[in-house]
Amino acid sequence: MNKIFEESNQVALIVNEFGRFDVDSHIMNQTALSVSMLQGCICCDLQDDLVMQLHQLSKQEVQHVVIEATGIANPIELLSACQDPIISNVYEAPLVITIVDSKRLLQNENTEATETLMDDQIRASHRLILNKIDLLNSDEARQEVIQYVSQLAPYSQIDLAIYGEVKESVKHGQATIDKVNLSTSHPHTHYEVLSYDFTHPISHEQLVQFILNMPDSILRMKGYVQFREFPNEIYLLQYSGGLPALESMGDMKLPTTVVLIGEKLDKPALKNKLELLQFG
Structure with missing residues (x-):
């Protein structure tokens, strides 16, 4: 996102988080025009708020x-909101870009609800960026992913990407807003969110063990942590598709x-385990 703002100062960003905490806003370019929409999904329960935010932004330069959008949003609902x-x-027809976790797409570990959501996100997209393509262990697996998304979004x-950076385009698109058709039914009742505030630095080793032993029901983990082993740095923690990532943010105050x-999070058990990371 910061790259986009570096190229133009006439870009606004709306960030949606399903929970109460906006991770990205703390590391965004501070001169950027950004709006945070929290504790809900802009494709359904916050859709009216999204329309009003877009209306307000249209009055600015x-x-x-x-x-x-949050990772559990259905883009077709966003397209609908933008046609209000x-x-x-005021706005031209929007372009939907979806980043696909190539490795996770081939795994048969998702629930039926998550599988349906992922397919809907692919179908509603004008451009698909197949990320983590380097983690596929064969050309056959790579072609399987390409074929799968091509059938859903012809x-x-x-594009193929590594660490979010596009390396190769394998198919040029012809998608328009009238060529993405799917149901707009999108219940969120099966998704839950848990936010936890650390008051002390935590153990790096224990965090690794926590992630390795997390239940499959956890789809996403994101936030900032400070380790006892590296007390002078704050780290951005991200977990998706079974893969954790840590990035040092230096001595930023975060x-x-x-x-x-x-899905169906055992919140008391998870809170106890997170508590042990800082006091265990």
């Missing part, structure tokens, strides 16, 4: 608006909070 009569004459552009999203 903004040429483009980037909407970073209040703003339809008009979409498909809230040490983590957010977990998943």
Whole structure:
């Protein structure tokens, strides 16, 4: 996102988090025009708020608006919101870009609800970025992923990426807003969120063990942590598709909070385990 803001100062960003804590806003370019929408999903329960935010942004010197939806959002609902009569004459038809976890896509560990959501996200996209393509162990697996998304989104552009950086385009897109058709039914009742605030530095080794032993019901983990072993640094923690990642943020003053999203979370048990990371 910071790259986008570096290229233009007429871009606004709307960030949506299903929980109460916005991780990304703390590391965004501080000169960027950004709006946080928390504790809900802008594709359903916050959709009216999204329309009003877009209406307010249209009154400012903004040429483009980037909407970073939560990972459990259905893009077709966002397309619907952007066609609201209040703003339809102000904004051009939106472009939906979806980043796909290539490795997770081939795993048969998702629930039926999550599988349906992932397929809907792919179908609704004008451009698909197949990330983590380097983690596929064969050309056959790579072709399987490409074929799978091509069947779901035959008009979409498909790019291959490593660490989010596009390395190769394998199909040019012809998708338009009228070529992405799917149901707009999108219940969130099976997804839950848990936010936890650390008050002390935690053990790096114990965090690794926590992640290795997390239940499959946890789909996403994101936030900031401070380790006893490296007390002078704050780290951005991200977990998705079974793969954790840590990035040093140096000595930035950031809230040490983590957010977990998943299905049927055992919140008391998870809170106890997180508590042990700092006091165990």
